[in-house]
Amino acid sequence: xxxxxxxxxxxxxxxxxxxxxxxxxxxxxxxxxxxxxxxxxxxxxxxxxxxxxxxxxxxxxxxxxxxxxxxxxxxxxxxxxxxxxxxxxxxxxxxxxxxxxxxxxxxxxxxxxxxxxxxxxxxxxxxxxxxxxxxxxxxxxxxxxxxxxxxxxxxxxxxxxxxxxxxxxxxxxxxxxxxxxxxxxxxxxxxxxxxxxxxxxxxxxxxxxxxxxxxxxxxxxxxxxxxxxxxxxxxxxxxxxxxxxxxxxxxxxxxxxxxxxxxxxxxxxxxxxxxxxxxxxxxxxxxxxxxxxxxxxxxxxxxxxxxxxxxxxxxxxxxxxxxxxxxxxxxxxxxxxxxxxxxxxxxxxxxxxxxxxxxxxxxxxxxxxxxxxxxxxxxxxxxx
Amino acid sequence: xxxxxxxxxxxxxxxxxxxxxxxxxxxxxxxxxxxxxxxxxxxxxxxxxxxxxxxxxxxxxxxxxxxxxxxxxxxxxxxxxxxxxxxxxxxxxxxxxxxxxxxxxxxxxxxxxxxxxxxxxxxxxxxxxxxxxxxxxxxxxxxxxxxxxxxxxxxxxxxxxxxxxxxxxxxxxxxxxxxxxxxxxxxxxxxxxxxxxxxxxxxxxxxxxxxxxxxxxxxxxxxxxxxxxxxxxxxxxxxxxxxxxxxxxxxxxxxxxxxxxxxxxxxxxxxxxxxxxxxxxxxxxxxxxxxxxxxxxxxxxxxxxxxxxxxxxxxxxxxxxxxxxxxxxxxxxxxxxxxxxxxxxxxxxxxxxxxxxxxxxxxxxxxxxxxxxxxxxxxxxxxxxxxxxxxxx
Numbered sequence: 001x002x003x004x005x006x007x008x009x010x011x012x013x014x015x016x017x018x019x020x021x022x023x024x025x026x027x028x029x030x031x032x033x034x035x036x037x038x039x040x041x042x043x044x045x046x047x048x049x050x051x052x053x054x055x056x057x058x059x060x061x062x063x064x065x066x067x068x069x070x071x072x073x074x075x076x077x078x079x080x081x082x083x084x085x086x087x088x089x090x091x092x093x094x095x096x097x098x099x100x101x102x103x104x105x106x107x108x109x110x111x112x113x114x115x116x117x118x119x120x121x122x123x124x125x126x127x128x129x130x131x132x133x134x135x136x137x138x139x140x141x142x143x144x145x146x147x148x149x150x151x152x153x154x155x156x157x158x159x160x161x162x163x164x165x166x167x168x169x170x171x172x173x174x175x176x177x178x179x180x181x182x183x184x185x186x187x188x189x190x191x192x193x194x195x196x197x198x199x200x201x202x203x204x205x206x207x208x209x210x211x212x213x214x215x216x217x218x219x220x221x222x223x224x225x226x227x228x229x230x231x232x233x234x235x236x237x238x239x240x241x242x243x244x245x246x247x248x249x250x251x252x253x254x255x256x257x258x259x260x261x262x263x264x265x266x267x268x269x270x271x272x273x274x275x276x277x278x279x280x281x282x283x284x285x286x287x288x289x290x291x292x293x294x295x296x297x298x299x300x301x302x303x304x305x306x307x308x309x310x311x312x313x314x315x316x317x318x319x320x321x322x323x324x325x326x327x328x329x330x331x332x333x334x335x336x337x338x339x340x341x342x343x344x345x346x347x348x349x350x351x352x353x354x355x356x357x358x359x360x361x362x363x364x365x366x367x368x369x370x371x372x373x374x375x376x377x378x379x380x381x382x383x384x
Numbered sequence: 385x386x387x388x389x390x391x392x393x394x395x396x397x398x399x400x401x402x403x404x405x406x407x408x409x410x411x412x413x414x415x416x417x418x419x420x421x422x423x424x425x426x427x428x429x430x431x432x433x434x435x436x437x438x439x440x441x442x443x444x445x446x447x448x449x450x451x452x453x454x455x456x457x458x459x460x461x462x463x464x465x466x467x468x469x470x471x472x473x474x475x476x477x478x479x480x481x482x483x484x485x486x487x488x489x490x491x492x493x494x495x496x497x498x499x500x501x502x503x504x505x506x507x508x509x510x511x512x513x514x515x516x517x518x519x520x521x522x523x524x525x526x527x528x529x530x531x532x533x534x535x536x537x538x539x540x541x542x543x544x545x546x547x548x549x550x551x552x553x554x555x556x557x558x559x560x561x562x563x564x565x566x567x568x569x570x571x572x573x574x575x576x577x578x579x580x581x582x583x584x585x586x587x588x589x590x591x592x593x594x595x596x597x598x599x600x601x602x603x604x605x606x607x608x609x610x611x612x613x614x615x616x617x618x619x620x621x622x623x624x625x626x627x628x629x630x631x632x633x634x635x636x637x638x639x640x641x642x643x644x645x646x647x648x649x650x651x652x653x654x655x656x657x658x659x660x661x662x663x664x665x666x667x668x669x670x671x672x673x674x675x676x677x678x679x680x681x682x683x684x685x686x687x688x689x690x691x692x693x694x695x696x697x698x699x700x701x702x703x704x705x706x707x708x709x710x711x712x713x714x715x716x717x718x719x720x721x722x723x724x725x726x727x728x729x730x731x732x733x734x735x736x737x738x739x740x741x742x743x744x745x746x747x748x749x750x751x752x753x754x755x756x757x758x759x760x761x762x763x764x765x766x767x768x769x770x771x772x773x774x775x776x777x
Contacts, residue, residue: 301684
């Protein structure tokens, strides 16, 4: 009975990624977080090292690895910084996989290959000021005009949105038909250098401050015909596919972050003394951490089952929704338990635990809120 | 080769079908009556033995069909899904505790006398460790075994012994010395009917069909041929076996939790309130979704523990700390969850949740044993805290 999904090759990859993360990411995270910015160079370096295309086929500019190599990457980044994991995962698990899955050779050459090299930065554009998880209600629309599409509308809360070179975007390409609201949606690769595309606001957030989250505005952006990704009118189905990989990706680095936070809390509990003994020797503290460790272990076991299914090409909507929901819930409880264990030290600005406490909250909102996951599950279970 | 290996193969699916058929034919139709009578026929053991329900983890040499712990897990899952959890608990104590102790620590002679007929279901077994004054604190037991020539003499008492009220033999933990350390306990096999040995049934609020018993030993003579393992080896044997017992309990609790959730959902579909089925209310949809998620994570964790056990049984190097860590987590996570699911099952039934004619209250009562038996939640947390490097300074 094999007890780990990872091989020696994965272990080697892990140490390479870890070295990069520890020398080029970890020392700067506090500063980036305070500034609310980070250098584009992070993408370029990750691309140079081959980290942005680990599970993409070589023919498309990737490393040709299996999904477990992507797991290694997200875990190693996730244990150091959730926001950096997020911005990289937007690139590797959200903006680019649809290009490989639905794109033409030309689109792969034009957008995917440079993105995997870290030369182009991508974002995923779904949410709008008036609609999020209810994708069928999007209003941003593109109309055919000769050989071109004319794009109008806005997108909100777009991670990497202020710096992106392209946005993999869902857009309405026909009148909203209430009997089939999913029918007239298509995907486009939107070149952000085109006239009419503006970043109207970089949003100030409570946590994950280093990442740019933007409000985007499109005013008569003229897209060439070859900007259409996949099949016209199939955008809803295509974005649902994208969300699977997205939810597994955020689940993986969410679990890795939670484990790092647990370790930080345990270390603190072992060294901090009160009333003459380490606080970790009090059952009230050690049992709380034992409960958190248990919850973490259970959720991770489910996430790994999802990774296994995804690696085998199984479209496991139920397990993935469960994992996404479970990770958000668990990591929020766990990071709060870590803050509580550390007392005042857990509240000092700029420290690992306080920073992640602020940032983890997005896990229950982004990529489909807790309530949306429950609704998906209720439907799959035949309840709704 | 990367990725995860599947736990079950086609042969396991076939075995699952066999056990399921057995449950549907031999247990479920009678469960309600048995529950009311707080009893069931002893012959069920022979029927289960004949159907091959006790053999999966034991070698063919003794009448088993294994060792195959994945198959054993299948048997546990299906038996625990029966409508009579107390009965499944008796069968489990017989096979997962008593017979397994004989298999692991017994001599060939002892296996011939006790294991073979146990696998066949002809001889019923139980394991007796817990006492009125000591449960998880195994080293604190008082039942004493004193050497007397070729024999041993047992004095003391045991409580909460599943299947112990009517078993044909009991594997008993007795104190054989008072030295410091963990070498004071020795295991013995005591036959029912031995002079001075008394078995009494206990009345519990849960597991109504189970023959959970109280045992009394008053100058009970036990032949040295019935000593199980070396003198002083009992503590280590019990600690080793706790791990499988806890995985078994996790599988079992999750089966009960699944049954509770399905029952709850079914009721929510039928029952109407304010002009629509209860299931149409989003609070219930989301509550059920949350429970399903927790069940699924608990199952993933329990299967992780099961994988470690299978690997260890197959002779692979599995660090003991890892086995204890993951097993304790699975046990902690699943037992409390099973009871919480059953509690929501009662809740959705409203007033009917309190009625004996509905199974909800039974699931709720039966699941409550889990966070106590086989090592309490707090014992699990102590073990997990230790694995984190935390604990008493």
